[in-house]
């Protein structure tokens with residue numbers, strides 16, 4: 001199976017089939033805010049702006065990496081980039097493996113002309129470092145799309161469930177460390193929906209990474225996407241055993257925050273509303289990432305993406321108001337969140 005065919009299938013299934021976890025939630029539903037009837041601030045003075053990896057964002061929101069390398073990606077990335085630029089948010093591009101292997105696919109990844117000011121993340125699977133990719137390729141992934149930082153995603157379960165998956169994850173840490181040493185831009189490690197543990201985070205911090213995106217369980221479920229993609233009955237059955245596998249986003253976030261006290265942490269995996277975003281930031285995230293709902297919106301138009309994100313931002317703003325947090329840093333340190 002070609003990389004392109006696989007990507008088209010992932011996109012089709014993500015757009016048209018139910019692929020969210022059904023038996024695991026993000027864990028954010030276990031938390032509530034303590035409403036403050038006396039917030040002592042003016043709603044119009046709430047400031048959502050943050051600085052992340054050296055760039056200013058109008059709100060602490062990242063459009064998580066999804067597509068690139070296929071024709072359909074041009075429209076999706078265009079609509080995502082236009083919304084990111086218009087709202088002053090950050091955006092990741094989907095895995096650039098195709099771009100490194102065939103530079104003619106560049107137009108499916110490039111969005112800098114549409115979004116000259118945004119914090120833009122390049123993206124590669126860390127596993128590619130065990131399958132011939134080098135630090136030079138990582139540098140290329142950043143330079144070719146004029147990105148500000150590189151996301152290396154880790155996806156052992158997804159690779160294990162793909163018939164054509166790359167499953168030799170041995171000795172990756174040293175290679176990630178070399179990328180961190182030699183790349184002139186921040187290197188962020190991200191999962192794709194199974195979360196990052198405290199142990200993994202500690203090792204990655206020692207390896208020199210600049211940030212972590214937990215991409216925990218509770219949103220898009222990759223074992224389900226691979227189950228729907230499989231043609232053989234045994235493969236479908238094997239994938240189904242992992243339908244509830246993964247560290248819920250809230251739990252991964254709390255673990256990673258403790259293990260990486262000083263690093264920027266992005267919470268993603270099942271973030272759907274401004275309340276989810278507020279809870280994740282209150283639990284220690286510096287920003288949140290959203291993927292699948294924005295894919296569906298981008299399939300319609302840039303305006304639909306923008307409308308979805310505006311609602312998330314407005315709900316986040318009101319949530320901050322109702323707990324008396326005038327800035328994102330105040331929300332991050334709020335005592336007004338509890339687990340029940």
Ligand SMILES: Cc1cc2nc3c(=O)[nH]c(=O)nc-3n(C[C@H](O)[C@H](O)[C@H](O)COP(=O)(O)O)c2cc1C
Nearest residue numbers: 064065066094095153192215219220269270291292
């Ligand atoms: C169609 C699709 C393609 C994706 N491709 C990538 C990718 O290339 N690189 C990556 O780091 N994550 C990729 N992801 C994972 C998302 O960035 C995100 O971590 C995951 O979907 C969980 O977030 P969500 O629950 O908001 O969808 C992809 C997700 C979707 C839906």
